[in-house]
Amino acid sequence: MRIAIDVVAAEYEPGGMLLAARTLLQGLARIDQSNEYIVLTVRPEDYQDLLAFPQMHVQAVRLPSRRGILIQHQLFMPAILKKVKPDMLHTPAFATPLSWRGPLVNTIHDLAFLKVPEQSSWYPRYYHMYVQRAAARRAQRVIAISEQTCEELTTYWSIPTARIRLIHHALRPSLTENPIMKTDIQAMQARYGQRYLLHVGRIMPRKNVERLLEAFHLLAGRLPDLHLVLTGGVGYGSERALQLIETSLYYKRIHLAGWVADEKMGALYAGASALIFPSKHEGQGMPSLEAMACGTPVVASYEAASSEIAGDAVLHADCTNTQSLADAILLILSDHTLRQRLIHLGCQRAQLFHYETCARATVQVYEEAWAEAHSSLSQGATA
Template sequence: MDPRVALVVEQLWQPVPGGSGRYIVELSRELASTGVAAMGIVAHHGASEPSARDLGLGIPVVASRLPRRALYAAWDRLALPSVDRLCRGVRVVHATTWAIPPTRRPLVVTVHDTAFLRDPGHFTSHGAAYFTRALERTKARADLVIVPSQATAEDCLGAGIPESRIRVIPHGVRHTEVTEGEVASFATTHGLTRPYVLWVGTHEPRKNLPSLLRAHRILLDRGGDLDLALAGPSGWGDDSEEKALISALPSDRVHVVGHLSDRELACAYAGACVFCFPSVWEGFGLPVLEAMDQGVPVVTSRGTSMAEVVGSAGLLIDPVSPDQIAEAIEAAAGPDHMRLAFAGRTQASGFTWERSARAHADVYRELA
């Protein structure tokens, strides 16, 4: 049976959609090939806001009468309004993030991570409280829970979600081919005249950027010739330490390139000598997979979901040890470079959005 499924896709209108936004776009793009008829649920948006197509969404959408803040609050506090009238003929409802709609239909919830339970201080108090309530709703109402990694599955088990209701479905990666000319143009635009270590992410506490900045200081003190490029949008939290560490580095050796388009990001990956992602915790760590797909040796955190993603194709470090990070970057840029580049491409080839969508379709059919 090929069910009709309604996905909550409002995340795409957030100021920083992040990896969850990428997940929604890629999943909705691939579901048609699985036989699943998908539609999106969104909040009310004015004419001045981007359309679903502008944001990369190719499925039809239905809109609530409430704007996002009011809709999320009503779902969170009142368990209203139900989305069933919006989604006539739908067999399954899928909450793709912590925005969980009231419904009498079978409900799937994607839990990207439970990092707010590990260290609430890495989140705003409002965010941690909202996520905690959403987790309780998931435990009470979700028929099945999708997680992107075994690490997140273990966290869900620890939070009280039965193993029988958890399905591990890794994310995928879509390769973007860029030319040498495009990569060279990107480097010129951002003043990247030397080989560089790349970091990609939203600036927030759990990304652990200060440890990488300290490692970069160690490498420069050793006479290293690698620059550091930091890509990604502004986030939240006290970034005074991060700014102080950047200011203490030579201005021509650290490059804050900011938010990049998908194509610019592909150029940033393709031109990098090493990709370093010392986050203390992620539900999956999509930038690690994107870097490997472009043939960039990866340094990332052991004991995390990123270690699952890289397998033996990357170098694993204690994320709070700048010395370990520096040593691994030196190895990835030097004697281990070609081995890691080849191994990373091979490892990344096993993660596709097509495979991920087929596994999602199996979950929908299981409930429908």
């Protein structure tokens, strides 16, 4: 098959969805020489490493501007697809162009816009509610990244269970295959403090960063060497969190690191005393697994690190309560035995999420979608 993987909409906002798509592409490049893959991207320079594999191709997509990219994606991608002529289309984030009528696989990460509507403006909410839902309903197969997402798809969007396949996101190979140098860890600690808490993810209501800032404020006076590092940039609805930072007595110990380069994330994780992940809703919650892979213990909400994903390798806390979150952070900083147990369990847990495993499962989904699409065509011709 000639399979187009459309990452254009995912490139709209760098983050977990785009990282997952790139990790999948790396896995497909290594395990599948039977199919041909065309990566549709507005950033072809980011995928040059894939060209070392003969079955991988990169097709540059030019859009008039970066404004309103979700609508532009619907308007301009049909012409690109007509030029590329794929046998199948996989959209690993957001919706496929609704005019596409060929075999289709659509990955859905979560329906957080329904669970935490204050995290986004009306524009993305309506996009997900109408455009993405329509695309998912037309797909021969929908990939859900967690059991929770599977349930959301059947409950809220009425996607038949028979068309949904559960495939967890995989850890990016840069965290699992490249050794983390001690000097790089020391550089992170020199920059952010010898003892820092780490949060990975855009500042937005769903991520519950406000509660983390309040918990840090409770601890900072007692632990004068403790710092807080926030990565991932600023998203919709971040005003209150930013105000808390600006007015904090400890603002000099709160670091807005923005987007961190992929090659530096391993050292950033490894240098942290703990990852704090208090999110209100997650599809899978990759930062918890990434921290585990780097030997860093995790404090997380039950919503951010479910037992399906994290097992018993994290310290769960009631992250709706500031004091409870602060108590959990203090415990993980002070209890050496607990830290070592979570680090050991986390390293074991992370090994279950290998990118080649994810890629093999995805190829199986492509084959299923192809067979179903052609079966439907045959039945239509017979009728």
